[in-house]
Amino acid sequence: MNMDLYRRFDIPVDRVNTECIKWDNREALGNKDALPMWVADMDFRTADGIIDALASRVQHGIFGYAQDASLDKAACALWMKNRHNCEVKPEWLIYSPGVVDSIYHVLSAVCKPGSRVVIQPPVYGPFSAMCNKAKMQIVENPLIETENGFEIDFNGMEECFKAGADAFVFCSPHNPVGRIWKAEELQNVVELCNRYGVQMISDEIHCDFELRGQKHIPLIAIPGGENAVVLISATKTFNLAALRHSTIICPNEEIRNKVIASMSEAMTDVNLFGRLATRAAYQTGGEWLDALNEYLTDGRDILAEGINSIDGLRVHAPEGTYLMWVNAKALGMNSDQLNNFFVEKCAVIPVIGTAFGAQGEGFVRLNFATAHKNLEIALERIEKAVRAL
């Protein structure tokens, strides 16, 4: 691992007044001096190879209609092979402006209004929002919390499928609980979906955040998973969310043609800079990502240990993502009270747990993709505020 790259994550970058949703919205969210630990972007500069690729294109000075280069899809396929040991053919790839957009477009392409779609709350809020937008019927199969962390309720899943389900929107790795699902769990998902003819849509936007010792497996790399549609994006991995670019991996030609037809009707072209940044990321970003994963692992340890030492708060250390799902039920507050407590008394802005479904009552989600120094400040503030209760 490149220690020089690792140390760079320690240097705070001032994001204030950069039209940044995370830092420039603090006053509107209730405390202009709070540490923002809410929306899922990182307080880190992206990899140099990406900045150089964008800068050199900017220097050309002409930004007329562009055409895709075959290099782009080849770079993504090679990334999937090298990073995730997953065979992907360039022709399986479809671009979309964002993974949330892709969930909507894939659902619209493969289901009909009224189709039953299974999700596993607590889960990233736009899953249900996109199901609603596409006029799907949501079927919830909540995760189960055990002593060791969150697990999939496979009995519940089978019950949902038996009752009739058309699609399953999977979050792998899981936001907000931070699980990287194991091979056996993924195999069970695939077997159940195939047995009951349920279309798998796997949001794998967090796939590249593999905290130390962890390995993500794409659903299409699981035997029987070739009919899954997998959604990824370099914008999450490399902190490029505002560039609006993502990739749909769809090995099955029939499903792919449906998705392409539906998307071309909706006019979902991507932006030149998003595409160039994604290509540069996949071609040159590996070393930066290795250092990032080490830095995030150390940040995860600082935050999880600190939170678990505070009476009334508890976390299962996440295996992936840079998000921590904090159980604050013992504080005995409802959602509004808990949010106000964090924002006003702790001066830390979280995402309130109920944004991930009713199962999130009593939880907050904290984003630890920031300098370790900020995590220590956050812990001090939270500890002091909890003690004063």
Ligand SMILES: Cc1ncc(COP(=O)(O)O)c(C=O)c1O
């Ligand atoms: C699970 C998950 N899917 C999708 C997204 C958003 O993706 P995009 O910005 O590409 O729409 C996020 C962002 O946090 C996420 O956590």
